[in-house]
Amino acid sequence: MKNIKERLTALRSFLKENSVGAFIIPSTDHHFGEYIQKHFSCREWLCGFTGSAGTLVVTEHKAALWTDSRYFVQARQELPGSEVELMKMRIAGTPSIPDWIKGEVSAGSFVGIDPMLFSKGEFETLSGELYPLKVKLTDDPFKEIWRDRPPVTFNKATLEDISVGGCDSKSKLKLLCQKLNIEKDFIYILCSCDDIAWLCNIRGTDIPFNPLVISYAAFTKEKIYLFACAEAFSKDEESVLRNSSVELYNYSEFPEFIKGFNQDYIRVAPIDKISVKIFNDAVSSGAAFFSDPVRGGVTASQKAVKNSVEIDGFRKAMLYDGVAWVKFWIYIEEELQKGAQNLTEELLAKKIGEIRAQHSEYKGESFSPIVAFGENGALPHYSPFGNGPVKILGDSFLLVDTGAHYPFGTTDTTRTFAIGNLTQEQRRDYTLVLKGMINLSMARFIKGTRGASLDFLARGAVSSAGKIYTHGTGHGIGHNLCVHEGPQSIRMEENPVPLEPGMVISNEPAIYEEGSYGIRIENTIMCKKWVENRYGEFYEFETLTLVPIDTTPVDKQLLGAEAIQWLNSYHSYLYEKLSELLNQREREWLSVKTLHID
Amino acid sequence: MKNIKERLTALRSFLKENSVGAFIIPSTDHHFGEYIQKHFSCREWLCGFTGSAGTLVVTEHKAALWTDSRYFVQARQELPGSEVELMKMRIAGTPSIPDWIKGEVSAGSFVGIDPMLFSKGEFETLSGELYPLKVKLTDDPFKEIWRDRPPVTFNKATLEDISVGGCDSKSKLKLLCQKLNIEKDFIYILCSCDDIAWLCNIRGTDIPFNPLVISYAAFTKEKIYLFACAEAFSKDEESVLRNSSVELYNYSEFPEFIKGFNQDYIRVAPIDKISVKIFNDAVSSGAAFFSDPVRGGVTASQKAVKNSVEIDGFRKAMLYDGVAWVKFWIYIEEELQKGAQNLTEELLAKKIGEIRAQHSEYKGESFSPIVAFGENGALPHYSPFGNGPVKILGDSFLLVDTGAHYPFGTTDTTRTFAIGNLTQEQRRDYTLVLKGMINLSMARFIKGTRGASLDFLARGAVSSAGKIYTHGTGHGIGHNLCVHEGPQSIRMEENPVPLEPGMVISNEPAIYEEGSYGIRIENTIMCKKWVENRYGEFYEFETLTLVPIDTTPVDKQLLGAEAIQWLNSYHSYLYEKLSELLNQREREWLSVKTLHID
Incomplete structure (x- = not known):
């Protein structure tokens, strides 16, 4: 209880320093997966609620957690009621997050978010709903205030054999490009680890329950660029990947890669599966962006x-x-x-x-x-x-x-x-x-x-x-x-x-x-x-x-x-x-x- | 057959005079009803097809009719195949109307429509789909070219008694305004005769099978303005209407009324139930327009x-x-x-x-x-x-x-x-x-x-x-x-x-x-x-x-x-x-x- 009070105080200092009136903390990681590493459980660390779905909003004087009916009982037990109010989603009378924020902060305030945790699509919707308040993209506040935060861990990955996957990456790439049917040169950006695992025929143990490799990827008509931990694959595996049109790069290089990529190439992604940060990186050189209109994106659609x-x-x-x-x-x-x-x-x-x-x-x-x-x-x-x-x-x-x-x-x-x-x-x-x-x-x-x-x-x-x-x-x-x-x-x-x-x-x-x-x-x-x-x-x-x-x-x-x-x-x-x-x-x-x- | 050839030629002269490369003729009337008076069956007059649903497009050299599977057989029998091509809607390979027009007319052409026969919503969609071609709002071509065109006929109307309708117009008006919940002054525009019949508790015989009075209406928080044929109601009926907040005006006065109405009043309508012409009239004084977001509009929603x-x-x-x-x-x-x-x-x-x-x-x-x-x-x-x-x-x-x-x-x-x-x-x-x-x-x-x-x-x-x-x-x-x-x-x-x-x-x-x-x-x-x-x-x-x-x-x-x-x-x-x-x-x-x- 005392802990949570201190943690909220620390976040409130961050709010003050960054001149934001409210901060929104979702339950996700940089790849919008369902399960996350401990490193990303900032919402849990901050308010004590361990459920898999819940969004916390913190203002100067208040904090509130929105969650759905699956978690009402659990949230009531876990939240320090005096510090964090429970907001029951889809129950009559519960305000939406934007409406609640509008009632809590003064006109002209900024609402802070970590642009790695919101998709471009979510950001657009949120900006519209918060208007006339403005959304401010800040750094990850928990870098500073969560002292003993567990690091992101990367494990050894494996290749999925064609005898179980049935289709190599080269063929999948061809199929996706056919479906996309874009005449001009493009680079398609993938942030979802499961879409990447399917496309590159790789599996991992980085995420609980989901056999995924924490990674980014991008593909052009020619090849697939895979960004994962350098130690995830052996040299032999790297060459197997290369033979199937998959070129391996280091995970941390992705933002610079996508910033610097030939700006004549249109950037393509489904806007609900690309973070605001990566989106902004992708178009920072002035490149055009085309939103994949297929629900979930062409890769997910084909994977299904x-x-x-x-x-x-x-x-x-x-x-x-x-x-x-x-x-x-x-x-x-x-x-x-x-x-x-x-x-x-x-x-x-x-x-x-x-x-x-x-x-x-x-x-x-x-x-x-x-x-x-x-x-x-x-x-x-x-x-x-x-x-x-x-x-x-x-x-x-x-x-x-x-x-x-x-x-x-x-x-x-x-x-x-x-x-x-x-x-x-x-x-x-x-x-x-x-x-x-x-x-x-x-x-x-x-x-x-x-x-x-x-x-x-x-x-x-x-x-x-x-x-x-x-x-x-x-x-x-x-x-x-x-x-x-x-x-x-x-x-x-x-x-x-x-x-x-x-x-x-x-x-x-x-x-x-x-x-x-x-x-x-x-x-x-x-x-x-x-x-x-x-x-x-x-x-x-x-x-x-x-x-x-x-x-x-x-x-x-x-x-x-x-x-x-x-x-x-x-x-x-x-x-x-x-x-x-x-x-x-x-x-x-x-x-x-x-x-x-x- | 010869007749149709002549009629198409007459329309093509109109196209030339008005500098439009294609003209679209839908199956509707000024009120977007399902059944129409003979006066409005221009599409049938022009191509011979008598089905209730079908859109004819005429260019300098071609004519084509789009209809759905209910009417394929009938259209094949009725259309002069040499003059008018049958386009089977929702069948693989059939081009959409905009795509077909784009392939038929030269770049920079205008596509003509009668703005009384297209809703504002349809017009917006059509304009988007025809881009870069532009839509041109013309006069009704059939005024000139259809020599023996039957006139629009207006019959005597009747009032629906509260003993069968259950609710007077005054109460309906109150209910609609509550549902709309618009703080500022507004005038809500009704072009659909069935919405008007329900609101004003009137019935008629102007339209086959539908017991409607050809009419426009508009309502503010205070009263309902009904525009119908002057002879449709007796003086006694007019006073009954007035007692229920319905003021009677002549049908033909509606465009001028809505043009001249106090421009401080926001215009409100569902954009799929107001014609482009009436929409343009309504905002011609510079008044603001608010599109009723309720499907079919608040009146239809309440009527249901x-x-x-x-x-x-x-x-x-x-x-x-x-x-x-x-x-x-x-x-x-x-x-x-x-x-x-x-x-x-x-x-x-x-x-x-x-x-x-x-x-x-x-x-x-x-x-x-x-x-x-x-x-x-x-x-x-x-x-x-x-x-x-x-x-x-x-x-x-x-x-x-x-x-x-x-x-x-x-x-x-x-x-x-x-x-x-x-x-x-x-x-x-x-x-x-x-x-x-x-x-x-x-x-x-x-x-x-x-x-x-x-x-x-x-x-x-x-x-x-x-x-x-x-x-x-x-x-x-x-x-x-x-x-x-x-x-x-x-x-x-x-x-x-x-x-x-x-x-x-x-x-x-x-x-x-x-x-x-x-x-x-x-x-x-x-x-x-x-x-x-x-x-x-x-x-x-x-x-x-x-x-x-x-x-x-x-x-x-x-x-x-x-x-x-x-x-x-x-x-x-x-x-x-x-x-x-x-x-x-x-x-x-x-x-x-x-x-x-x-």
């Missing part, structure tokens, strides 16, 4: 459409992951049968990782696992760590949401298990979540259909009971890359990106009954071609995930004949796929779990 | 949400209309049983009108009726008139889409009847269209949900069979006003308008098997409150239409238990509602038609 090698890799990853889930579920049942009094959420969260690690090709978790029993399941982004031991005891749901990276694919699966006796409402809610998940799985749709058109297939089953989930139904999933990946999504909110064959996406409707229980069932699905006829080309989904679904809570009449048929086929299919990878005992267990219901 | 008196009126209209449909269906069956060889589409199209006219309060058709047998049903906007007698003979579907105006409400209903024996594919398609219609009818959704989120409930059943319909699923419906009304819709395309209780909308999935048959089943539904709980406020639909649905083609297994239950309840409900308005014989017939299936 998995090639056949990547798709086969996903299928393989799902096999290994399915086996791990079977062993995990058997473990839970056996422990519960023993009457294990010490079975906790945290223990289970570690257990699934240990089971996966029995496979030699397992690389690690694709996100921090969620294991939530009873009322904890009602917090969509609950963490089983650091709450003291929460036992799996009594009658309720156990919600487990975990994922893994393999060199050939990434998984993301949620299952909700019935523990003990359930109420009628719990059985109904479970059935509706499952029904929604299945409805979306069965969709068949014409080419050009957007995720937003399909969202209600899953959401509608839940809202038929007067309940909702406030998150999206589906997010894109990377291939041994980020578990949350754009540009496609299946959400209520409009997203103009049509679903295309090869896009991998989650399917995860849910119900969160606050203070009581949570239910989420999540499969990974892939868009693929179905038929082509006089009406056009139609797509459907292939369910990639191979993990049995608990049928004990299902209300068969409510689920309905069509969904039951889907569920039975799914269970038959996954039994067939997994059984040969299981021992006799596991196989028998799975044959019971995948029994048809009717 | 029906009040309780209007809703009761809709329910009453559906009763009367349901009775007419029962008598109509009985008539068809009896004629077919007689083996009537002379039962034609046209005869049936007239018959439904005659039956409705037996009710003293029937005002007329809300659109031109569609009665389509067999392959004709595959044309979504088919007209049974002027094709020669098409007999209802053989095995296929008979598709009937008709609607009526009553003083208290407007109807729009489609039913598809099985005639003779159907194929397996026809039965499946019929069942899927019905299933889609029912899926949407059963939706329950959280406040804030947009129509685009719900569209796939109806569309998905159809696309599950690898078929599509290319039109929207639902359009708003006016209250004794236009049968197609915004701003809400249920379509694949994004529309940011959320559905609100009181909004009335159609629900009309379909399948069109070209050259073979068409199926469409359309009910009118209304959004209303369902429940409010800790998750928020939920809405559902009330089905307003009370017309039995042919159950003979239904494949029960494919329809599914939930939809069967809905259908049975619907039939029970409508039997209960309609039976007391029927005679003994009709009642018995209806009891058979509404028998539960299972």
Whole structure:
């Protein structure tokens, strides 16, 4: 508490020195990733809030943190209320950040930001919303005031073999240039480490959960310029890269490189993925800038459409992951049968990782696992760590949401298990979540259909009971890359990106009954071609995930004949796929779990 | 044919005199309505194409007509191919109008438009797309060249009583000003006759099918200025209007009025509903303009949400209309049983009108009726008139889409009847269209949900069979006003308008098997409150239409238990509602038609 007071005071001195009336501290790093190194957790250091999403604003006399409904409880617990006010986003009456600042600072004030932490697009929007206040681009204040700040660390990187990635960088470059179709000379700027990892076929361990190399890149029609830590690649690897049109430079040289690059080359980037600082560097020589109009940029757009090698890799990853889930579920049942009094959420969260690690090709978790029993399941982004031991005891749901990276694919699966006796409402809610998940799985749709058109297939089953989930139904999933990946999504909110064959996406409707229980069932699905006829080309989904679904809570009449048929086929299919990878005992267990219901 | 050549030559002289290289002729009138008086059918006069949607472009040497898939066949038949090229909209390879013009005229040319026929919004978009060509605002060329052009006709108008409209103009004005919430003095400009009819509680017969008065209007915080034909209202009616804050002026005075209006008043309008000409008049004195950001404008937005008196009126209209449909269906069956060889589409199209006219309060058709047998049903906007007698003979579907105006409400209903024996594919398609219609009818959704989120409930059943319909699923419906009304819709395309209780909308999935048959089943539904709980406020639909649905083609297994239950309840409900308005014989017939299936 005292610490935070001192830290805020230090930042306020910086504000004064820089003549800014307010300072905005987001949750991101220089590459706009979802996970960040400790070095960039300035917001957490300053106010104590550890959630992954939250923006802090500090003025001379006040400080306030904006976060969304996932984190209201956590923020209330972690924030020193006397120093930092909690602003509940998307709740009636909560002012927007610009509106709040306008009410707090005097006319003519400047609002400070670190231009490495705001995209050009965010900066434009913010400037418009803050008007007539002006935005001032300052240095990173935490350089000075955060004395024991952890440094940025760079680890050894690896090259992704074409046998798992399916396409070399040279071919990817060619494809991107074709899609861009820009006649003049241009240099395309990439700041997102996952776009760079895909383009250059590199992977790393610089970022928690995301197998990324902290890097910048740029490409012209001729080659790719990669800026990473000098020690990340061996000489041999450097030459492999060079053979695939990737030239390696030192990470720190990027700003000077982009400043000094031939100014006859147009600079191109998606404005939501280039920082204000890099943007300003890029055009400082007077070069023209062209904003890539494709949502998320052409690289992300191409990355989202998995090639056949990547798709086969996903299928393989799902096999290994399915086996791990079977062993995990058997473990839970056996422990519960023993009457294990010490079975906790945290223990289970570690257990699934240990089971996966029995496979030699397992690389690690694709996100921090969620294991939530009873009322904890009602917090969509609950963490089983650091709450003291929460036992799996009594009658309720156990919600487990975990994922893994393999060199050939990434998984993301949620299952909700019935523990003990359930109420009628719990059985109904479970059935509706499952029904929604299945409805979306069965969709068949014409080419050009957007995720937003399909969202209600899953959401509608839940809202038929007067309940909702406030998150999206589906997010894109990377291939041994980020578990949350754009540009496609299946959400209520409009997203103009049509679903295309090869896009991998989650399917995860849910119900969160606050203070009581949570239910989420999540499969990974892939868009693929179905038929082509006089009406056009139609797509459907292939369910990639191979993990049995608990049928004990299902209300068969409510689920309905069509969904039951889907569920039975799914269970038959996954039994067939997994059984040969299981021992006799596991196989028998799975044959019971995948029994048809009717 | 020769006529058209001469007419095009006359227009080309106008082009030359006005130094424009191309001229664009849309399908609309000065008020951007869906139906227009003959006076405004310049495009038809010029090229022969009678469809309701189509844009003609004429250059020195060429002429081309852009229309959508509904009209490809018709346009091919009606256009003199040698003189006017058919451009198929939304078909790969068809250039956009601006792109085509750019390829046809020399650099530096002007492109002429009649500024009364383009909205300010359309003009802005067009100007951007035509760049570097410039748009030139000319006079109406048809004033000169169309010698026997029918004049604009103005008929007697009527006042809508508060007992059917539910809200007087004074209260509507107050509501609009509250919604607009503009501090400064303003004058809001209305060019859409349906917005004006709603605001001023007036109805007319100036436009086919739409009960409108050709008029302009404007309102300030104090009063409404209505510009209509001087003879449209009696002195008594004028004084009734004045008592409700509506001041009457002559139609032709509007341009001068808006030019001369106190220039301290900001001009306000939705830019898609004010013509370039009126916009230019409005700001010619130097007054500021504020574009109403609400989709369709605040008046349309308020008009779309029906009040309780209007809703009761809709329910009453559906009763009367349901009775007419029962008598109509009985008539068809009896004629077919007689083996009537002379039962034609046209005869049936007239018959439904005659039956409705037996009710003293029937005002007329809300659109031109569609009665389509067999392959004709595959044309979504088919007209049974002027094709020669098409007999209802053989095995296929008979598709009937008709609607009526009553003083208290407007109807729009489609039913598809099985005639003779159907194929397996026809039965499946019929069942899927019905299933889609029912899926949407059963939706329950959280406040804030947009129509685009719900569209796939109806569309998905159809696309599950690898078929599509290319039109929207639902359009708003006016209250004794236009049968197609915004701003809400249920379509694949994004529309940011959320559905609100009181909004009335159609629900009309379909399948069109070209050259073979068409199926469409359309009910009118209304959004209303369902429940409010800790998750928020939920809405559902009330089905307003009370017309039995042919159950003979239904494949029960494919329809599914939930939809069967809905259908049975619907039939029970409508039997209960309609039976007391029927005679003994009709009642018995209806009891058979509404028998539960299972």
